[in-house]
Amino acid sequence: MEMNKWNGKAYTRSYYEILEKRRSLPVYAQKQEFLQCLMSNQTVILVGETGSGKTTQIPQFVLEAVHVDDAGKNPRKWLVGCTQPRRVAAMSVASRVAEEMDVAIGEEVGYTVRFEDCTSSKTVLKYLTDGMLLREAMTDPLLQRYKVLVLDEAHERTLATDLLFGILKRVLRNRPDLKLVVMSATLEAEKCLEYFSGAPLMKVPGRLHPVEILYTREPERDYLDAAVRTVVQIHMFEPPGDVLVFLTGEEEIEEACRKIVGELGDQVNVVPLYSSLPPAMQQKIFDPATGNRRKIVVSTNIAETSLTIDGVVYVVDPGFAKQKLYNPKTRVESLLVSPISQASARQRAGRAGRTRPGKCFRLYTEKSFNNDLIAQTHPEILRSNLANTVLTLNKLGVDNLVSFEFMDSPAPVTLGGALSDLVDLGALDADEGKFGNLTRTGEMMSEFPLDPQMAKMLIVSPKFNCSNEILSISAMLSVPNCFIRPRGEARKEADEARARFGHVDGDHLTLLNVYNAYKQNNGDSNWCYENFISHRAMKSAENVREQLVRIMSRFNLKICSSDYTSRDYYNNIRKALLAGYFMQVAHLDRTGCRYLTAKDDQMVHLHPSCCLDYKPEWVVYNEYVLTSRNFIRTVTYIRGEWLMDVAPQCYHLNNFKNCETKRVLQKLSKKRDREGNPK
Ligand code: ADP
Ligand code: MG
Numbered sequence: 001m002e003m004n005k006w007n008g009k010a011y012t013r014s015y016y017e018i019l020e021k022r023r024s025l026p027v028y029a030q031k032q033e034f035l036q037c038l039m040s041n042q043t044v045i046l047v048g049e050t051g052s053g054k055t056t057q058i059p060q061f062v063l064e065a066v067h068v069d070d071a072g073k074n075p076r077k078w079l080v081g082c083t084q085p086r087r088v089a090a091m092s093v094a095s096r097v098a099e100e101m102d103v104a105i106g107e108e109v110g111y112t113v114r115f116e117d118c119t120s121s122k123t124v125l126k127y128l129t130d131g132m133l134l135r136e137a138m139t140d141p142l143l144q145r146y147k148v149l150v151l152d153e154a155h156e157r158t159l160a161t162d163l164l165f166g167i168l169k170r171v172l173r174n175r176p177d178l179k180l181v182v183m184s185a186t187l188e189a190e191k192c193l194e195y196f197s198g199a200p201l202m203k204v205p206g207r208l209h210p211v212e213i214l215y216t217r218e219p220e221r222d223y224l225d226a227a228v229r230t231v232v233q234i235h236m237f238e239p240p241g242d243v244l245v246f247l248t249g250e251e252e253i254e255e256a257c258r259k260i261v262g263e264l265g266d267q268v269n270v271v272p273l274y275s276s277l278p279p280a281m282q283q284k285i286f287d288p289a290t291g292n293r294r295k296i297v298v299s300t301n302i303a304e305t306s307l308t309i310d311g312v313v314y315v316v317d318p319g320f321a322k323q324k325l326y327n328p329k330t331r332v333e334s335l336l337v338s339p340i341s342q343a344s345a346r347q348r349a350g351r352a353g354r355t356r357p358g359k360c361f362r363l364y365t366e367k368s369f370n371n372d373l374i375a376q377t378h379p380e381i382l383r384s385n386l387a388n389t390v391l392t393l394n395k396l397g398v399d400n401l402v403s404f405e406f407m408d409s410p411a412p413v414t415l416g417g418a419l420s421d422l423v424d425l426g427a428l429d430a431d432e433g434k435f436g437n438l439t440r441t442g443e444m445m446s447e448f449p450l451d452p453q454m455a456k457m458l459i460v461s462p463k464f465n466c467s468n469e470i471l472s473i474s475a476m477l478s479v480p481n482c483f484i485r486p487r488g489e490a491r492k493e494a495d496e497a498r499a500r501f502g503h504v505d506g507d508h509l510t511l512l513n514v515y516n517a518y519k520q521n522n523g524d525s526n527w528c529y530e531n532f533i534s535h536r537a538m539k540s541a542e543n544v545r546e547q548l549v550r551i552m553s554r555f556n557l558k559i560c561s562s563d564y565t566s567r568d569y570y571n572n573i574r575k576a577l578l579a580g581y582f583m584q585v586a587h588l589d590r591t592g593c594r595y596l597t598a599k600d601d602q603m604v605h606l607h608p609s610c611c612l613d614y615k616p617e618w619v620v621y622n623e624y625v626l627t628s629r630n631f632i633r634t635v636t637y638i639r640g641e642w643l644m645d646v647a648p649q650c651y652h653l654n655n656f657k658n659c660e661t662k663r664v665l666q667k668l669s670k671k672r673d674r675e676g677n678p679k
Contacts, residue, residue: 004101004102004103005067006101006102006103006108006124007102007103007104007107007108009102011102012102014099014102015100015102018099018100019100022053022056022057022100025052025053025056025057026048026049026052026053026204026205026206027048027052027053027054027057027058027061027204028053028057030202030204031057031061033202034046034058034061034202035061035062035065037200037202038062038065038148038179038181039065041179041199041200042172042176042178042179042180042199043172043179043180043181043182043196043198043199044179044180044181044182044199044200044202045181045182045183045184045189045192045193045196045199045200045201045202046058046181046182046183046184046201046202046203046204047183047184047185047186047189047201047202047203047204048183048185048203048204048205048206049185049186049204049205049206049208049350050185050206050304050305050308050347050350050351051206051308051310051354052204052205052206053204054152054183054204055082055084055089055093055152055153055183056093056096056097056100058082058150058181058183059080059082059097059125059127059150060097060100060101060125062080062148062150062179062181063080063124063125066078066080066147066148067124078124078145078146078147079123079124079125079126079145079146079147080124080125080126080146080147080148080149080150081126081127081128081133081146081148081149081150082125082126082127082128082149082150082152083127083128083129083130083132083133083149083150083151083152083153083161083164084127084128084129084130084152084153084306085129085130085153085156085158085160085161085306086129086275086302086306087113087114087129087275088275088282088302088306088307089153089302089306089307090111090112090113090127090128090129091111091113091118091127091279092279092282092283092307093111093127093307094109094110094111094118094126094127095279095283097109097125097127098110101125105118106118106119106120106123107120107122107123108122108123108124108125109123109124109125109126109127110123110125110126110127111126111127111128112126112127112128112129112132113128113129113132114129114131114132114449115449115478115540115543115544115547116543129160130151130158130160130161130164131160131449133149133160133164134160134163134164134167134392134396135449137164137167137171137396138392138395138396138446138447141171141396141397142171142174142175143171143175143178144175146178147177147178147179148178148179148180148181149168149178149179149180149181150180150181150182150183151164151165151168151180151181151182151183152183153183153184153185153305153306154182154183154184154192155184155185155186155305156305157377157379157380157381157407157408158380159380159381159384159389162379162380162381162406162407162408163381163389163392163393165195165405165407166398166404166405166406166407167396167398168180169196169405180196182196182199185305185347186343186346186347189201191407195405195407206350208350208353208354209353209354209355209356209357209358210353210357211315211349211350211352211353211357211358211359211360212357212358212359212360213349213359213360213362214359214360214361214362215362215364215365215366215369216362216363216364216365217365218365219364219365219368220318220363220364223318223319223320223363224247224252224255224256224259224318225259226318226363227245227247227256227316227318227363228256228259228260228263230316230361230363231243231245231260231264231296231316232260232263232264234314234316234361235264235267235268235294235296238314238359240292240294240313241294241311241312241313241314241355241356241358242289242294242295242296242297242309242311242312242313242314243294243295243296243297243312243313243314243315243316244296244297244299244303244309244312244314244315244316244351244352245296245297245298245299245315245316246299246300246301246303246304246315246316246317246318246321246348247298247299247300247318247320248300248320248321248322248337249274249300249322249337250274250276250277253272253273253274253298253299253300254272256298257270257271257272257298258487260296260298266293267293267294268289268293268294268295268296269289269290269293269294269295269296270296270298271284271285271287271295271296271297271298272297272298272299273285273297273298273299273300273302273303273307274299274300274302275300275302276480278536285297285299285303285307285309286309286310288311295311297309297312300321300322301321301322301344303351304344304347304348304351305347308351308354309351310354310355311355312351312352312354312355312358313352313355313356313358313359314352314358314359314360314361315348315349315351315352315358315359315360315361316360316361316363317345317348317349317360317361317362317363318363318364319339319340319345319362319363319364319368319373320337320338320339320340321337321338321340321344322335322336322337322338323335323336323337323338323377323383324336324380324383324384325338325383325626326382326383326384326385326414328411328413328414328417329600330597330600330602331385331417331421331599331600332600332602332624332626333383333384333385333624334623334624334625334626335625335626336626336627337627339372339373339374340373340377341373341374341375341376341377342369342373342374342375342376343375343376343377344377345362345369345373348360349362379407379408381406381408381410382408382410382411382414384410384414385414385417385418385421386410386414386415386417386418387417387418387421387422387425387451387452388451388452389418390415390418390419390422391422391427391438391442391445391446391452392446394428394438394442394446395438395443395446395447399437401415419436421452421583422436422442422452423436424582424583424647424649424650425441425445425452425453425456425580426439426441426442426456427439427441427442427445427446427452427456428442441456441459444459444555445459447551447554447555448548448551450474450478450548453580453581453583453584454474454477454478454580455580456579456580457470457474457576457577457579457580457581458470458471458474458548458552458557458580459555459557460576460579460580461557461576461579462557462558462559462560463576463579464572464573464575464576464579465560465561465562465572466560466561466562466569466572466573466576467552467557467558467559467560467561468559468560468561469512469561469573469576470573470576470577471545471548471549471552471559472511472512472515472516472541472545473508473509473511473512473515473573473577474544474545474548475515475541475542475544475545475548476511476512476514476515476541477508477511477622477634478541478544479537479540479541479544480534480536480537480540481534481537482511482514482533482534482537482538482541483498483532483533483534484532484533484534485498485532486532490532493532494532497530497531497532497533498532498611499611500531501513501514501517501531502611503611505570505574505636505637506610506611506612506616506619506635506636506637507609507610507611507612507622507633507634507635507636508573508574508577508620508622508634508636509570509573509574509636510611511634512573514533514538515538515541517531518533518538523535523538523539523542574620574636574637574638574639574642575638575642575645575646577620577636577638578620578638578642578643578646578647579646579647581620581621581622582620582643582646582647582650582651583599583650584597584599584620584621584622584624584632585597585598585599585618585619585620585621585638585643586598586604586618586619586621586632587617587618587640587660587661587664588615588616588617588618589603589660590660592615593605593615595619595632596659596660596661597624597632598643598651598661599650601657601659601660601661602624602630603630604624604630604631604632605629605630605631605632606619606631606632606635607625607631607632607633607634607635608631609633610633610634610635612635612637616637616638617640618637618638618639618640618643619632619635619636619637619638620635620636620638621633621634621635621636622634622635640664640665640668641668641671641672643665644665644668644669644672651665653665653666653669
């Protein structure tokens with residue numbers, strides 16, 4: 001009997017069944033060619049159609065080769081690591097590969113994503129997000145634990161992957177024994193080749209069937225309704241075959257699923273897919289439909305290239321995705337539903353031709369495809385606020401951004417903005433015109449897997465005697481929305497339940513109330529259910545909080561609270577919020593219904609989800625949301641006079657630009673001078 005060399009157990013039946021399938025994947029035919037290429041080069045670039053088996057097979061091929069290579073000679077654990085831009089993909093693919101290798105997930109095959117490490121000392125193959133590998137490089141600059149690294153989905157050009165390119169170039173020079181495989185679905189291979197000059201390119205031919213593209217004759221007014229209508233028509237008039245619908249986010253997807261079920265009932269199996277879905281539900285997209293029904297997967301961009309669903313014959317593409325956008329003038333980064341690129345549209349269409357000839361229904365006109373869509377999505381590094389990036393690079397020892405080899409260099413104004421934000425946050429010292437050095441605060445900030453503002457807030461919270469509370473709030477802000485809001489009858493009940501947690505000063509304190517109530521009820525799932533609170537979100541918050549506590553302790557930051565009955569209890573928390581997020585403050589304008597952001601005078605509104613039933617003069621906010629209107633979300637009332645105490649560097653009147661906010665600050669400052677320092 002053949003034994004599994006990884007765990008010494010006999011192979012199960014399912015191993016052989018999956019092996020059959022694996023052998024039919026296109027990459028399998030090129031296994032030897034690939035391994036030879038890898039043995040004779042330090043870097044290999046591999047391009048292949050989505051679904052050809054890159055993500056699941058290549059790391060296994062590498063593992064086999066490395067294992068043989070090192071047998072007996074090297075007692076040290078050499079890891080094979082494979083990065084994924086999305087955490088869902090890292091988790092899902094790791095489970096699949098564990099199954100393929102017939103081992104338990106978290107043992108020989110594992111994954112690491114932010115706030116979750118599912119690996120052990122036995123792990124030899126690890127899937128991880130590109131962001132996590134970047135974090136690992138902070139403590140292990142030469143990435144010593146890896147023997148081979150696979151950078152997957154390079155075509156996505158996420159911020160973290162782009163930074164890894166530059167970092168790895170340096171690491172490869174210093175570690176001739178390390179090998180790198182860069183994998184990409186299509187495109188940009190030229191750019192990669194040029195960047196890693198000398199690296200060979202290997203192509204895996206796809207096995208794509210022709211896909212017929214159908215456009216609408218007129219632009220659609222409501223793409224969600226149009227998508228639902230198209231699904232119904234496919235179901236009624238097209239031969240059997242599963243359907244994949246691309247929408248932009250959880251709410252839209254849930255609504256579309258409900259509408260499809262409303263129209264077609266149980267004639268079809270409707271399966272949603274988005275990142276905040278519990279992993280067990282995510283796995284459902286791979287289950288074959290029951291009883292010969294048609295399967296309809298309604299997914300975010302994640303199904304574009306990250307996960308391959310077999311059996312899809314029809315694709316419905318409304319042409320939109322939620323994408324990060326950055327305005328360097330206002331320094332606002334936000335997620336916005338916006339048109340996809342032609343390259344994305346082609347990828348989406350390709351998903352229909354995996355099993356047999358398929359059809360792609362584009363819910364826009366052919367003219368629009370040709371004239372309105374950009375050829376390729378811009379790399380994320382050109383669409384992001386780079387404060388975190390600068391901090392990370394600095395921590396990684398890249399203290400001269402100009403000499404860093406970016407595949408696409410960010411705009412100088414964006415880098416400049418990031419530097420000045422970091423100086424304001426006290427992370428860099430201000431050397432006129434020169435790239436400042438990381439301060440002690442900056443060092444600490446870079447160790448938190450959080451945005452710089454939140455890290456700063458945590459670091460200063462002991463000074464405000466409320467690190468316990470700030471930890472809970474940070475944890476709650478780092479997990480998906482905890483409030484469940486069902487449709488129909490139950491919605492009113494849910495809103496009432498939510499209102500019971502409401503804090504008169506705003507949303508951050510409301511989140512604190514929820515966290516405390518959850519802990520008082522011992523994390524009881526029934527309590528969550530009765531209060532329309534997501535148990536999963538709360539469990540993650542608990543976990544995140546524990547990890548943040550560990551980082552705080554490492555730096556000897558005190559975990560403390562003010563006396564709950566003291567007048568200052570909530571004031572201290574609000575001041576600590578401000579000490580991190582002083583750049584995200586807005587002031588009620590003269591009309592009394594809108595706000596102006598203090599930093600750049602942008603007109604914004606309180607988000608409908610805000611718990612405040614009045615409009616405080618000054619607020620601090622967690623997030624700027626661009627939709628049909630500009631909203632600020634997760635908002636708490638603060639006092640204007642605190643600004644000058646907590647963030648004098650930012651709110652010093654001498655260098656504050658002329659605007660309505662400045663006049664209000666001037667009044668406050670005069671009042672303050674008259675009355676002495678107010679509490
Ligand atoms: P690529 O990375 O080239 O896009 P993958 O390695 O992700 O390709 O996928 C190869 C095959 O493995 C696909 O046919 C896909 O359907 C299958 N597969 C991947 N994950 C799962 C899973 N969780 N369950 C079932 N099949 C899967
Ligand atoms: Mg893949």
